[in-house]
Amino acid sequence: MPKRGYHHGNLKSALVEAALQLVEEKGPTGFTLSEAAKRAGVTPAAVYRHFAGREDLIAEGARQGYAIFADLMEHAYADGQPSALAAFEATGRAYLAFARKFPGHYMAMFESGISVQRTPELAAAAGRSSAILNRAAAQLSEHIPAEKRPPPEMFSAHIWAMSHGVVELFARGSPGTRSPFPPEDLLETGIGVYLRGLGLIPPDE
Structure with missing residues (x-):
C-alpha cells in the first residue's frame, strides 16, 4: 500500500x-x-x-499568524469607536484574544527566534500588523502640538510592548505570575494611563 x-x-x-x-x-x-x-x-x-527545513516550516506558520493577527487588529480599530481610548482598548483586547485562540501561531511569531525578514511574505505580513497601530497612532498624534509630538511609531511601539507584556506575564498562565486583576483590565487601565500622559485623552474620559 x-x-x-x-x-x-x-x-x-x-x-x-x-x-x-x-x-x-x-x-x-x-x-x-x-x-x-x-x-x-x-x-x-x-x-x-x-x-527547506524546520525553520521555514515555522516561518510559514508565523506568516499565517501575522495575517490573522492583522485582520483582528484592523477590525478592532475599525471606524466608529467612540473614543481614542476605546479604539486602543479594542486593539489590546484583540491582541489578548489572538494569543489565547491561536497559541501555536503566537509562539511561532514571537517565541521561535525566527526573523520576520526571513522571507518577503513573512516581512510583509508582520509589517501590516505594525502598520495598523502606526496608522492609529499617527491619527491620534495630530491632537498633540507639533513641537511636543513624539513619533507615532514610538508610542505605537509602547502600546505594542504593553500588550505583549500583559500577554506574556498574565494571559498565558506563566507560573508564579498571577495577577488579582484580569489581563483585560490591566491592559485597558495601562493604555488609559499612557494616553492620558501624552495628553491624547482628557483626564476624566
Whole structure:
C-alpha cells in the first residue's frame, strides 16, 4: 500500500497545521521535522517539496499568524469607536484574544527566534500588523502640538510592548505570575494611563 504522503490532498497546509500543533505542545524548538511529517501523515522526505527545513516550516506558520493577527487588529480599530481610548482598548483586547485562540501561531511569531525578514511574505505580513497601530497612532498624534509630538511609531511601539507584556506575564498562565486583576483590565487601565500622559485623552474620559 502506498504511503499517505504520496496522495496527500494539501501537503503544505497539513504540514503547517502539524507544526503549529507541535509548537503549541513542545515549543518552537521542541520538535523535529520528522515529527511534523509523521503527524501530517507523510514521509520526512515529502516535507522538502515545500520547505527547506524546520525553520521555514515555522516561518510559514508565523506568516499565517501575522495575517490573522492583522485582520483582528484592523477590525478592532475599525471606524466608529467612540473614543481614542476605546479604539486602543479594542486593539489590546484583540491582541489578548489572538494569543489565547491561536497559541501555536503566537509562539511561532514571537517565541521561535525566527526573523520576520526571513522571507518577503513573512516581512510583509508582520509589517501590516505594525502598520495598523502606526496608522492609529499617527491619527491620534495630530491632537498633540507639533513641537511636543513624539513619533507615532514610538508610542505605537509602547502600546505594542504593553500588550505583549500583559500577554506574556498574565494571559498565558506563566507560573508564579498571577495577577488579582484580569489581563483585560490591566491592559485597558495601562493604555488609559499612557494616553492620558501624552495628553491624547482628557483626564476624566
